[in-house]
Amino acid sequence: MTAATIGRPGFAFQAIAIATLAALFVGSLFVGVTNLSIRSLVSDPEALRLVMVSRLPRTLAALLAGSALAIAGLVMQTLARNRFVEPATAGTAQSAALGILVVTLVWPNAALGWKAAGAAATALAGTSLFLMLAHRLPPTQPFLVALFGLVYGGVIGAVATFLAWRLDLLQYVEVWMTGEFSGILRGRYELLWVAGALVALALWTADRLTILSMGRDASIGLGLNYAGVLRFGLVIVSAVTALIVVVVGTIPFVGLVVPNIVSRFAGENLRHTLPWVAGGGAALVLACDMIGRLIRFPYEVPVGTVLGVVGAVLFLILLLGRNRND
Amino acid sequence: MIEISGVSLTLGGSGILNDVNLTVPKGGVTALVGPNGAGKSSLLSLIARLQPLQSGRITVDGLAVDTTPSRELAKVMAILRQDPGVASRLRVAELVGFGRFPHHRGRLTAQDREIVAASLEQFDLGDLSLRFIDTLSGGQRQRALVAMTFCQGTDYILLDEPLNNLDMFHARNLMRTLRRIGDEHGKTVLIVLHDINHAAAHADRIVAMKDGAVVASGDTEAIIRPDVLESIFGFPMLVERVAGRLAVLHHT
Numbered sequence: 001m002t003a004a005t006i007g008r009p010g011f012a013f014q015a016i017a018i019a020t021l022a023a024l025f026v027g028s029l030f031v032g033v034t035n036l037s038i039r040s041l042v043s044d045p046e047a048l049r050l051v052m053v054s055r056l057p058r059t060l061a062a063l064l065a066g067s068a069l070a071i072a073g074l075v076m077q078t079l080a081r082n083r084f085v086e087p088a089t090a091g092t093a094q095s096a097a098l099g100i101l102v103v104t105l106v107w108p109n110a111a112l113g114w115k116a117a118g119a120a121a122t123a124l125a126g127t128s129l130f131l132m133l134a135h136r137l138p139p140t141q142p143f144l145v146a147l148f149g150l151v152y153g154g155v156i157g158a159v160a161t162f163l164a165w166r167l168d169l170l171q172y173v174e175v176w177m178t179g180e181f182s183g184i185l186r187g188r189y190e191l192l193w194v195a196g197a198l199v200a201l202a203l204w205t206a207d208r209l210t211i212l213s214m215g216r217d218a219s220i221g222l223g224l225n226y227a228g229v230l231r232f233g234l235v236i237v238s239a240v241t242a243l244i245v246v247v248v249g250t251i252p253f254v255g256l257v258v259p260n261i262v263s264r265f266a267g268e269n270l271r272h273t274l275p276w277v278a279g280g281g282a283a284l285v286l287a288c289d290m291i292g293r294l295i296r297f298p299y300e301v302p303v304g305t306v307l308g309v310v311g312a313v314l315f316l317i318l319l320l321g322r323n324r325n326d
Numbered sequence: 327m328i329e330i331s332g333v334s335l336t337l338g339g340s341g342i343l344n345d346v347n348l349t350v351p352k353g354g355v356t357a358l359v360g361p362n363g364a365g366k367s368s369l370l371s372l373i374a375r376l377q378p379l380q381s382g383r384i385t386v387d388g389l390a391v392d393t394t395p396s397r398e399l400a401k402v403m404a405i406l407r408q409d410p411g412v413a414s415r416l417r418v419a420e421l422v423g424f425g426r427f428p429h430h431r432g433r434l435t436a437q438d439r440e441i442v443a444a445s446l447e448q449f450d451l452g453d454l455s456l457r458f459i460d461t462l463s464g465g466q467r468q469r470a471l472v473a474m475t476f477c478q479g480t481d482y483i484l485l486d487e488p489l490n491n492l493d494m495f496h497a498r499n500l501m502r503t504l505r506r507i508g509d510e511h512g513k514t515v516l517i518v519l520h521d522i523n524h525a526a527a528h529a530d531r532i533v534a535m536k537d538g539a540v541v542a543s544g545d546t547e548a549i550i551r552p553d554v555l556e557s558i559f560g561f562p563m564l565v566e567r568v569a570g571r572l573a574v575l576h577h578t
Contacts (some may be wrong), residue, residue, distance in 0.1 A: 081413065088564055104469070139411065141412075173405055207424075207427065207431075209415070210414065211424060211425070211427060212412040213413075214410070214412045214414055214416075214424070215410060215411050215412060215413075217405070217407045217410055218407075218410050218412055220374075220375065220376055220396060221374060221376070221400065221404060221406075221407075221478075222395050222400055222424065222425070222478070223397035223398070223399065223400025223401070223406045223428040224397075224427075225397075243412045252399065261375070263415050267415045267416055267420070267458055268414045268415040269416055269417070269420045270418060279444075280447075282380075288470050
């Protein structure tokens with residue numbers, strides 16, 4: 001093996017992964033209250049319309065949101081130099097929700113794009129403050145940063161909830177706090193393509209993000225614009241999280257478990273692992289959305305709730321497995 | 327040449343460095359010695375632009391470290407801190423490969439790969455090249471970090487106590503490698519050392535610091551003397567010649 005090929009899963013493994021993602025994609029098109037078959041797609045124009053207006057947008061939304069969430073989680077872990085933080089719990093998503101609330105207050109009829117912009121701005125402020133405080137905590141205590149993140153996110157979430165309660169907007173906050181794809185139709189999810197573009201941008205800067213994860217001194221020693229890459233990462237995390245909260249709502253655990261699973265098997269050379277993290281996030285969210293559609297058929301369980309359970313279980317397995325292996 | 331003039335540093339209200347003036351000539355190995363808290367690591371950080379310069383001026387090969395773009399400096403000088411705390415789960419070969427980043431800033435070229443392979447070989451890391459660094463022992467990790475620093479291929483190499491965690495074999499190997507690149511490739515090595523005998527055996531020049539100032543500096547022979555060493559470290563020690571080499575008996 002040469003230095004160029006180390007750490008890359010074999011071709012067979014790649015093929016299996018792509019096939020799994022494709023199967024989930026196709027499966028997601030055919031799971032739902034209205035029965036669909038491949039034959040009806042050809043013969044029945046209504047069936048084709050259903051796919052084009054509802055099922056395909058929903059599937060694409062899950063795909064985009066899943067990969068973007070996982071990448072945002074990974075980038076946030078790189079910035080915080082801590083494996084146990086993610087935007088959904090450490091204040092980014094809560095700050096975004098607070099931002100949408102503020103935009104809704106001052107400009108009730110704002111378009112989705114403006115709400116997303118407001119959410120991104122507050123998410124940026126909230127995440128920057130989190131990182132500033134987290135960098136002051138001792139690096140020898142990784143769980144302290146994670147716990148601090150939970151408290152920090154909890155406090156901002158409480159502020160948003162309190163504001164919403166006083167202003168009689170609680171049901172809106174509920175929508176942003178619980179991720180759900182059932183409302184996704186054509187024309188209601190396209191902002192997620194922007195999140196997808198940000199993921200592509202993160203892929204392009206993989207080497208710089210890897211060096212950033214090696215710490216400030218090593219980064220500067222290698223001539224990296226440390227502060228610049230840090231800011232870039234902050235923008236990616238904040239914008240991606242804000243877009244997802246606005247369009248879908250908060251989906252927990254994806255940004256936490258997917259990067260950790262990939263890191264366990266393939267390490268953290270992001271040039272090689274980012275595609276796996278993005279694909280893994282997409283597969284996890286697609287699968288959980290399908291579980292949510294099937295478990296109480298014909299009713300739906302929100303994907304955020306399903307992932308709350310599935311993600312927690314995966315995270316516990318990761319934590320326990322970590323102690324056994326290391 | 328590294329030129330330091332009038333450099334002072336104050337952190338949190340306490341003075342770390344006090345008007346340091348020093349010239350490290352180009353080529354060869356210069357050891358920086360002194361008791362704990364003398365300011366050796368701080369001086370190295372300032373030279374390597376890891377800390378902002380508060381006063382004075384530092385140039386490396388004529389480049390002012392506070393105004394030259396960091397990416398240009400990265401091609402001229404490499405730094406290995408005492409505890410860089412690289413926690414990422416990278417394979418040894420990947421980590422060492424990132425030493426080439428200042429040159430390609432993208433993909434490794436074929437030439438970069440050769441340099442990486444040679445560096446792995448040089449520091450006895452061939453068998454470990456596919457291991458994740460978080461599974462290595464302290465000494466193996468240290469070797470990987472040193473290999474990465476070497477891979478940067480710069481004319482100036484700054485190392486802060488690189489012998490930490492290394493066993494005798496690898497400590498000697500590292501010092502001899504530094505000696506060789508100083509001799510054969512004309513590189514300038516500035517190294518903070520705690521083991522005075524490594525300095526005595528391998529350094530061309532020794533710079534001694536105490537209480538934030540340079541208290542002695544000169545050829546190794548001129549510094550490795552009982553009176554000079556006592557004035558630096560504060561206790562008497564014997565200096566003997568064993569088989570023609572200087573040996574400091576500081577532990578008896």
